[in-house]
Amino acid sequence: MTQSPRKSSSGRLSASFIARVGLMAALALIFSYVEAIIPYNPGIPGIKLGIANVVTVVALYKFGAKDAAAVSVIRVVLAGLLFNGLFGMLYSLAGAVLSLAGMIGLKKTGLFSVTGVSMAAGVLHNLGQLLVAAALIEDLRIFFYFPVLMFSGIAAGILVGVISALMLRALR
Amino acid sequence: MKQFIKKADIILFIVLVAVGLAASAALSMSRMDAGDGAKVIIESGGSLYATYPLAEDRVVIVPAPKQGKVDAPAPDPDKPASEQYDYYNVVTISGGKVSVTEASCKNQVCVKHGTISMTGETIVCLPNRLVVRIESKGGGYDSVTS
Numbered sequence: 541m542t543q544s545p546r547k548s549s550s551g552r553l554s555a556s557f558i559a560r561v562g563l564m565a566a567l568a569l570i571f572s573y574v575e576a577i578i579p580y581n582p583g584i585p586g587i588k589l590g591i592a593n594v595v596t597v598v599a600l601y602k603f604g605a606k607d608a609a610a611v612s613v614i615r616v617v618l619a620g621l622l623f624n625g626l627f628g629m630l631y632s633l634a635g636a637v638l639s640l641a642g643m644i645g646l647k648k649t650g651l652f653s654v655t656g657v658s659m660a661a662g663v664l665h666n667l668g669q670l671l672v673a674a675a676l677i678e679d680l681r682i683f684f685y686f687p688v689l690m691f692s693g694i695a696a697g698i699l700v701g702v703i704s705a706l707m708l709r710a711l712r
Numbered sequence: 713m714k715q716f717i718k719k720a721d722i723i724l725f726i727v728l729v730a731v732g733l734a735a736s737a738a739l740s741m742s743r744m745d746a747g748d749g750a751k752v753i754i755e756s757g758g759s760l761y762a763t764y765p766l767a768e769d770r771v772v773i774v775p776a777p778k779q780g781k782v783d784a785p786a787p788d789p790d791k792p793a794s795e796q797y798d799y800y801n802v803v804t805i806s807g808g809k810v811s812v813t814e815a816s817c818k819n820q821v822c823v824k825h826g827t828i829s830m831t832g833e834t835i836v837c838l839p840n841r842l843v844v845r846i847e848s849k850g851g852g853y854d855s856v857t858s
Contacts, residue, residue, distance in 0.1 A: 649720075656721030663728055687736035694728055705716060 560603065561610045568595035568615040569622075576623040587692045590665065590700060592619070596636075597643070597658050597704035602711065605644045612636045630676075631669040638668035654708060655701035662697020663690060750831060752810050754803055755843040764805060766829075766846060772803040776816065776840035801842045810844060812837065 571592035592615055600608035616636045620629020639661035646657045666689035674683065750766040757777035764770060773787035776799035787793070793800045793814060801822065802814035809829045812822040817839035825835045834845040 651718065651720035652724065653716060653718045653721050655717055656724050659721070659728070660724060687732045690728065690732035690735065694725070694732070698725075702716075 557607070561599075561607055561614070564595050564599050564607070564611045565614040565618070568592040568611055569618050571595060572615060572619040572623065576619075587688070587696075589696050590662070591703075593639075593658070593661065593665075593700045594704050594707060596640070597654060597661070597700065598707050598711070600643055600647065600657075601654060601704070601708055605640075608643070609640050612640055627676075631672050634672040635665035635668035638671075639665040653701075654705040655698055658701025658704055659694055659697035662695075662700065663693035665697075666690065666693035749848070751847050752803075752805055753843075753845050753847055755845075757841045766805065766808055766810070769806045770804075771813075772805070773797075774801045774803060774840075774842060776800055776842065778840070799840055801837055801840055803844055810835070810846065812842075812844065816840065 569592070571594065575588060575591055593612075595615070596608050596612045599611045613633070613636065616629060616632045620626065620632060624632065642664040643657050643661045646652050646660055652660075667686075670683065670686060670689055752764045752766050754761045754763070754772065754774060756774055761774055762772065764772070771789060773789060773793045773796070775787060775797045778799050785796070787796060787800075793802050794816070797816070799816045800814075801812050801816070804811050804813040809827040811827040812825065812835050815823050815837055817837060819839070822835050822837035822842065822844075828835055828844070828846060831846055831848045834843060836843050
């Protein structure tokens, strides 16, 4: 890793880390906003592209796991407060944490490309949301929704992954 | 980033698709039974009209809101709906399945929709603003997944 250390000698977060994460979180938030105002409705609740995750994926590959986690959590909390409401935030947070863990793990194996990692993240994101939904309504029958979210997660994840890969190529 | 797609990606993709297909196959085989205590919810004109247990057979006449008269008489289950109202639907619950068996509207979409028996399934009649849906006793999932 060639970046500056994320923590200064005093153990506090470095200024460059804070600035970088702030910038990327703002960018991701704009993506969330754009997605929230585009009036498209696929007819099935819970399905969207999640274009803001491009920023998370790029952060992961360009700067590392800590940056990606910070950007993702900040973005989800802010977007939750601004557009999606508290329940939406809870779903997104579960999805974000699960997909982050999956992405970091899969990236470490070194076997997968950006697209593959993102595809897994898309599926895990939806799975996290489904788990929260099942916990909230205390009814596992909601898992009849699983295949739909599985396929939409694959599709959205691949799309986000391809865009991220192109971004990373351009940023190199 | 040397490669756009690696071999492991394709394997992962196939595994994920296979899991998704297997899950949907398993679900459609088990038909996602609505379970004990499932309710049939009938909404008319945007508000709740009636709730019945899915397990009990019955025929329900639902006058449509545009029937107009505030003091429209309550439906008489022994007389044909068409003799009582100009705008109506007839909802039939039978053997754990729900269908709209009669409708005053022209398009008859709700009648052609067939039967529903699983949690979350709905039949809608837009002209009469009727929604029939099945909920498990845990409540509707669709109110929280949006």
